Amino acid sequence: MTTHEQFEPGDEPPTGPTVGAVDRRKDVLLPIVAHELRQPLSAILMALSVHDECDDESSAREARDIAKHGALQMSRIIDDVIDVYRDAHGKLRLRLAPMDLATIVRHSIETARPGLAARGHRLSVSLPPDPVSFLADASRLEQVLTNLLTNAANCTEPGGHIYVTGDVPTDEVVIRVRDNGRGICPDLLPRIFDPFQQGNDSGDRPGGALGLGLALVKSLVELHGGSVAAHSEGLGMGSEFVVRLPTGPSFVHAERQHPQ
Numbered sequence: 001m002t003t004h005e006q007f008e009p010g011d012e013p014p015t016g017p018t019v020g021a022v023d024r025r026k027d028v029l030l031p032i033v034a035h036e037l038r039q040p041l042s043a044i045l046m047a048l049s050v051h052d053e054c055d056d057e058s059s060a061r062e063a064r065d066i067a068k069h070g071a072l073q074m075s076r077i078i079d080d081v082i083d084v085y086r087d088a089h090g091k092l093r094l095r096l097a098p099m100d101l102a103t104i105v106r107h108s109i110e111t112a113r114p115g116l117a118a119r120g121h122r123l124s125v126s127l128p129p130d131p132v133s134f135l136a137d138a139s140r141l142e143q144v145l146t147n148l149l150t151n152a153a154n155c156t157e158p159g160g161h162i163y164v165t166g167d168v169p170t171d172e173v174v175i176r177v178r179d180n181g182r183g184i185c186p187d188l189l190p191r192i193f194d195p196f197q198q199g200n201d202s203g204d205r206p207g208g209a210l211g212l213g214l215a216l217v218k219s220l221v222e223l224h225g226g227s228v229a230a231h232s233e234g235l236g237m238g239s240e241f242v243v244r245l246p247t248g249p250s251f252v253h254a255e256r257q258h259p260q
Contacts, residue, residue, distance in 0.1 A: 037077055040070035069114060080212040083219075084195055094137040094223055101132040101166055101173060108145035109164070115153045116162065127166040134173055134247045140220050141245075144228075147213040148177040148241050155239065156181030171247050172226075178240040184232035192230045193218040221245070 044067045051063035086092045105127065116123055145164075152162045156179045163178040184192060195215040214230075221228045226245040232238065 037074055040074045044070040080216060083216050084212050092219060092223060094140060096135050096137055098133050099136040099138045102127055104138055104141050105145060105164060105166065108142045108149060111146045112149035115150055119153055119158045121153055121156060122161045124163045128168055132168055132173065134245065136224060144217050144220050144243065147217050151213055152177055152179040152181065155179065173245045173247055175243040176240055178238065180238040183235045183237040184230060184239050185235050189230060189232065
């Protein structure tokens with residue numbers, strides 16, 4: 001497997017269309033970042049206020065859960081902004097080690113589960129019958145799958161169905177995240193992985209509120225030497241994201257359990 005070029009602090013950052021595109025949009029998007037951070041912050045402050053006035057443990061626990069969810073939301077937004085900056089300047093790094101596919105899928109589902117549960121989505125998972133391990137940065141690959149699951153949850157009406165499948169057809173791992181949600185219009189498909197892509201005129205924002213999630217998916221998958229593609233028959237027809245990762249010489253089999 002090829003390694004990604006590393007940049008150390010003080011290196012001259014590369015310039016090019018990616019950096020230029022981000023720079024051209026940042027003035028417009030700064031107010032959006034502030035707005036998206038304000039929403040979970042308001043929820044946290046309200047939950048803490050309610051918690052201070054609670055007389056029973058059940059209400060106090062609910063207030064703590066709301067505050068925790070808001071804090072995690074803010075953390076993800078900040079992490080996405082930082083990672084997009086790092087990617088634009090060639091500073092995203094991977095820590096590669098043999099990783100188990102089922103473990104990565106399970107951890108991603110656990111991270112995305114609150115968003116899935118909040119909208120009442122059903123989740124179906126299908127993985128190969130044999131254990132699969134390959135070289136990857138576990139935390140970054142979990143970020144990829146979490147972003148795809150979150151995107152599917154946000155773009156699917158409450159009570160929808162989301163499918164995660166994994167396969168090893170030849171010398172690559174193929175992971176698919178499919179939903180029966182609102183789909184993607186044909187005009188948007190070529191731009192779906194662009195940084196700060198905020199969707200169509202209906203107000204849909206694929207890839208997260210700031211349009212960063214899918215851009216990070218593409219960058220992180222490509223750092224792993226893989227590729228990602230989006231498919232949709234159009235609005236109202238659902239969508240599917242297909243991640244392909246090379247197994248290379250590190251392909252091995254190891255014991256593991258399917259995620260529930």
